[in-house]
Amino acid sequence: NAGVMQNPRHLVRRRGQEARLRCSPMKGHSHVYWYRQLPEEGLKFMVYLQKENIIDESGMPKERFSAEFPKEGPSILRIQQVVRGDSAAYFCASSPSLNTEAFFGQGTRLTVV
Amino acid sequence: GQQLNQSPQSMFIQEGEDVSMNCTSSSIFNTWLWYKQDPGEGPVLLIALYKAGELTSNGRLTAQFGITRKDSFLNISASIPSDVGIYFCAGRLNTGNQFYFGTGTSLTVIP
Numbered sequence: 146n147a148g149v150m151q152n153p154r155h156l157v158r159r160r161g162q163e164a165r166l167r168c169s170p171m172k173g174h175s176h177v178y179w180y181r182q183l184p185e186e187g188l189k190f191m192v193y194l195q196k197e198n199i200i201d202e203s204g205m206p207k208e209r210f211s212a213e214f215p216k217e218g219p220s221i222l223r224i225q226q227v228v229r230g231d232s233a234a235y236f237c238a239s240s241p242s243l244n245t246e247a248f249f250g251q252g253t254r255l256t257v258v
Numbered sequence: 259g260q261q262l263n264q265s266p267q268s269m270f271i272q273e274g275e276d277v278s279m280n281c282t283s284s285s286i287f288n289t290w291l292w293y294k295q296d297p298g299e300g301p302v303l304l305i306a307l308y309k310a311g312e313l314t315s316n317g318r319l320t321a322q323f324g325i326t327r328k329d330s331f332l333n334i335s336a337s338i339p340s341d342v343g344i345y346f347c348a349g350r351l352n353t354g355n356q357f358y359f360g361t362g363t364s365l366t367v368i369p
Contacts, residue, residue, distance in 0.1 A: 188348075
């Protein structure tokens with residue numbers, strides 16, 4: 146049973162470009178979380194999704210950031226018009242239901258130059 | 259958002275020693291999780307706790323869900339070099355969706 150798969154592992158974007166981060170949850174998991182981590186810091190919640198629905202996006206910036214988890218395919222975190230401050234590690238986690246543990250992927254390290 | 263206070267911030271111990279770290283919150287949580295993160299990697303789940311007072315072991319690791327539901331503890335016995343890393347606690351509120359993460363405990367094991 147493969148774990149949570151994130152790609153790409155590393156992504157470099159110039160200021161103003163778009164970044165698309167993909168997350169395939171573990172088999173049988175329909176709940177996906179996205180977190181952001183800055184160097185030397187803990188993980189900050191961004192958004193929680195179930196298949197085709199955004200349940201909680203209270204941690205996501207109101208502008209430039211969006212997330213989706215379509216019926217088919219991976220969950221996507223999209224950052225438009227990236228700025229240097231968006232540089233961070235973005236982690237996805239999945240769980241089979243709400244009140245269970247979450248398993249993390251290896252993350253996507255975004256660098257904005 | 260919720261603040262999880264994790265302590266100590268860092269630890270330097272000799273191989274073979276036992277380690278204790280804890281996490282406290284101002285709110286009541288219904289789930290506590292403990293993760294280990296190596297540099298450049300994602301957090302790896304170590305132990306999950308769902309009931310107040312619950313004590314759960316995973317090999318040399320033991321974690322407890324505090325009776326007050328506002329804290330949790332992680333103990334590592336007989337530490338080895340591969341225990342090196344950053345340990346994070348995470349908790350979820352009764353009414354919440356997200357996991358709130360602590361600030362991490364950096365563990366260094368000296369051979």
